Amino acid sequence: MSEHGSFNGMRPRRLRTTPAMRRLVSEHRLHPAELILPAFVREGISEPVPVSSMPGVVQHTRDTLRKAAAEAAAAGLGGIMLFGVPREKDAIGSAGTDPDGILQVAVRDVKAEVGDDLVVMSDLCLDEFTDHGHCGVVDERGRVDNDATLERYAEMARVQADAGVHVVGPSGMMDGQVRVVREALDGAGHQDVSILAYTAKYASAFYGPFREAVDSSLQGDRKTYQQDPANARESMRELALDLDEGADMVMVKPALPYLDVLRRVADAVDVPVAAYQVSGEYAMIEAAAERGWIERDRTIMETLTGAKRAGANMILTYWAAEVAQRLNRGE
Numbered sequence: 098m099s100e101h102g103s104f105n106g107m108r109p110r111r112l113r114t115t116p117a118m119r120r121l122v123s124e125h126r127l128h129p130a131e132l133i134l135p136a137f138v139r140e141g142i143s144e145p146v147p148v149s150s151m152p153g154v155v156q157h158t159r160d161t162l163r164k165a166a167a168e169a170a171a172a173g174l175g176g177i178m179l180f181g182v183p184r185e186k187d188a189i190g191s192a193g194t195d196p197d198g199i200l201q202v203a204v205r206d207v208k209a210e211v212g213d214d215l216v217v218m219s220d221l222c223l224d225e226f227t228d229h230g231h232c233g234v235v236d237e238r239g240r241v242d243n244d245a246t247l248e249r250y251a252e253m254a255r256v257q258a259d260a261g262v263h264v265v266g267p268s269g270m271m272d273g274q275v276r277v278v279r280e281a282l283d284g285a286g287h288q289d290v291s292i293l294a295y296t297a298k299y300a301s302a303f304y305g306p307f308r309e310a311v312d313s314s315l316q317g318d319r320k321t322y323q324q325d326p327a328n329a330r331e332s333m334r335e336l337a338l339d340l341d342e343g344a345d346m347v348m349v350k351p352a353l354p355y356l357d358v359l360r361r362v363a364d365a366v367d368v369p370v371a372a373y374q375v376s377g378e379y380a381m382i383e384a385a386a387e388r389g390w391i392e393r394d395r396t397i398m399e400t401l402t403g404a405k406r407a408g409a410n411m412i413l414t415y416w417a418a419e420v421a422q423r424l425n426r427g428e
């Protein structure tokens with residue numbers, strides 16, 4: 098041992114010498130079964146519409162969504178999270194509670210395609226359906242009315258569960274939303290439908306491209322209901338409430354700027370923890386890679402591995418299908 102080595106002869110580089118050695122000592126590995134594909138389906142279109150700020154992502158037609166779901170199941174993905182884009186939007190988001198609204202139709206389509214082979218999830222929120230773009234109903238003074246919104250969420254939970262969804266994902270950050278959704282599901286005989294609660298959801302600039310994906314023209318911002326990026330401890334309060342109200346799984350969102358929150362949540366719970374790698378995280382990497390400024394595939398794997406290392410059991414990512422295929426090829 099040279100005088101430049103460490104005192105006890107330990108040389109950490111020994112375990113990095115070959116690909117096989119590095120594989121052997123790897124602490125975390127990604128698996129297709131823990132990846133969830135968020136997918137958009139738009140009412141009344143005959144061809145998929147590309148989302149320009151998310152190269153490679155489209156608003157699906159009913160047909161192409163079915164194909165995407167079949168491919169996701171074949172690749173061994175864990176789940177698919179559906180977002181509906183209705184033809185008509187209004188102040189209360191009527192399409193979100195219409196049994197024949199696009200999201201409910203899409204759930205039935207996907208269930209018919211994949212049955213129980215893939216966990217089928219639906220976003221439970223009003224922003225895709227409202228003309229003002231808020232996640233809830235707005236009162237005369239322009240404020241998002243928490244308790245009036247909860248009534249809408251209860252109705253959404255019922256119609257989504259009636260359509261056959263396995264998991265609902267309440268993402269509107271209204272106080273009491275998990276309790277109201279659980280009661281609505283149970284009251285309608287849907288005891289087996291699970292709740293993936295968006296527990297720590299921040300008022301993030303990283304949701305920008307998503308607004309294009311769901312044709313939303315948000316007036317104002319979401320700062321009175323989504324969390325302030327400066328706050329981490331507050332997430333522990335949201336977590337305690339969601340668990341108390343009946344969340345089966347909890348989520349932190351976005352992923353990359355909130356890995357500390359993910360770690361805190363993962364350390365604190367005994368339920369599965371999800372991370373959502375959001376639209377802006379996707380766009381940022383695709384854009385930099387397009388310019389040749391970063392290595393695309395390595396960057397994608399590194400960000401996903403980072404979320405796992407920080408404690409995520411499941412990751413929602415728009416790259417889910419592509420990454421699963423890569424993993425299946427043993428790359």
Ligand code: PBG
Pocket residue numbers: 220222223224225232268269303304305306307319374375376377
């Ligand atoms: C709310 C919802 C949003 C996202 C997922 N669910 C938008 C928002 O809260 O503003 C964003 C996801 C993404 O950016 O990829 N329905």
